[in-house]
Amino acid sequence: MGSRSLGVTLGHSGVRIPFLTFADDTMIFAKASEESCITIKAILDKYCTMSGQLINFHKSAFQCTQNVSDNVSVNFAEILQMEKSFSLSKYLGCPIIDSKVTNATFADLQEKVSSQLTKWKANSLSQAGQTILVQSNLATKANYQMQSFSLPPAILSSLDKCYRNFFWNKDSDAKSPNLIGWDKICIPKKFGGLGLRKAKVNNNALQFKLLWKILESPDNLWVQLVTRKYLKNDDLFSYKVKANVSWQWRRLMSLRITFKKGLRWIVGNGEQISFWFDNWIFSTALEENYPVPRGSEALKVSYFINQDGHWNVSSLRQYVPVDIATLIANYYLPSNSCQVKRIWGLTPDGIYSVKSGVELLQGFNQQAVVPSPFGWIWKLSIPPKIKFFLWKLSHNGIPTKKRFQMECMVIGWWFVWFARNGVIFRQDSTSPIKVSSMIKAFVNNLKITGEVVASVDSVITPAVARNIKVVARNNVFWSPPPAEFLKVNFDGSKLATGQAAFGFVIRDAEGVVKLCGAGAMDSSVSILEAEARGLREVINAVNRVWKIPWKIHSSILDTIQELGHFEEVQIYHVFREANAAADWMAHRGHSSPTTTYWFDVPVLPFTVIIRKDALGWPKSWDPP
Structure with a gap:
């Protein structure tokens, strides 16, 4: 009909x-x-x-x-x-745009944010409460529009101003300077900020979800639309934006360069990966740092993989410097058939997340950033408003010395109140000396940056707190496997220079070493990859003698396949104190350029470790 x-x-x-x-x-x-x-x-x-x-x-x-x-x-x-x-106005909270986009198009969003973050609410909340409200407002009021549209710069700037004024409890027309810059506030806590997000950063990170959807969800209706209308037969990153496209599509395409920095590849056979133009080995493509020889633009990674599944080092050296060829040759290739797949390299599961996108935009995934020495503040068992006061103090954000002295006096009285409540409600035993020690320990940690305070209801200094943890772990010891079973311990090591290595030890129920091994790896390898390589070499060693986070995905696949040859396998996590033999072998691996095997115990220090493990000797028994 x-x-x-x-x-x-x-x-x-x-x-x-x-x-x-x-x-x-x-x-x-x-x-x-x-x-x-x-x-x-x-x-x-x-x-x-x-x-x-x-x-x-x-x-x-x-x-x-x-x-x-x-x-x-x-x-x-x-x-x-x-x-x-x-005009249909809005649908699901987003404007239905049928004309030129202006600031007025998203004026409702600005008004909603301003109406919720009012000054009278800021007056009734501590700065900790204000921070929570800003985070919830950003997540509920603006997120849906931000993941649908790239908002105009004036709207984003207005949102930041609204969040900033609410955080500092200021009127919208106030001109007084803020005590701590908004840039410093909008970085992760571990780097010295409060974990808030700038509106533009949050908007772009949410827009990354659309780019990720284009790559990973070809059956999605919206993806089918933009593919047929814009991309056609072009790849997302090779597509050239034309003049007659929509404003939203143009802005989305402008984010591709930054978005691509977070992508990686699971190499597999390498037939679909461009050797020069895909960032498969580093966070950027090889062509950004090294000249592309004429005629080699179409080379795929598979060109440099031999039929036996190993790297062709001589071919690599013809196109890239020797040190880069060595780095590539250390990239682990799975022995089993593995599908070539593009993944998001900044999350363990390889799937894009907004949090990882924010960190990419802020630059914390592209460079080595030193963590803040005041991270211990957030580990204190004290009210959030006191944590925020200490955080402001660490960033010179206290307006006057007199007010600082008053705040410190209030904190001191809070300790007294805490001790009083412990006596009344928890039947704690306390004394003026204990309360005084708590306050002194707290003040000392203000002076010594980087120290970790165990808890404020303790008189233990940070050094003693660390010793307690060490003593607890010193009572951990190696335990033998059941009779007729073998036990494998493996570990990874990474020196201050960046060099990585792995080691493993195989022992029977009596603690007798059946096989041990170690080997060095490149500085680009993480400690997690080194440990996965240690597990892989255990399986290799057993096969030679007795005939899945995405970074270790290939190693784990190979390991699982090889573990199927055994009748029963059990895997446990143990502390380093119970893994001393494998840890020793991992450090030994730094002096072994290639994987080396021993059927006897190499040296005396290793023999001592083996005998202690066989006797069930905890580290706490060692002489001081």
């Missing part, structure tokens, strides 16, 4: 959309004709008959393009029994 008149084709994309539905809202698209209106009305009437529900036509409306005359629109209104609307 006139079904051909329903649905519209978006541009030249070939994607035809008859309707969109979300919850109890439905939008029907059709050709502007009386036949379409009759069809739509018949569908709605049939729905009412079958469901027993009624449609509220007073809350329903239709909209026509500018090419439809007023007389025709009147006929449509009579058939549909709805009023004509010149």
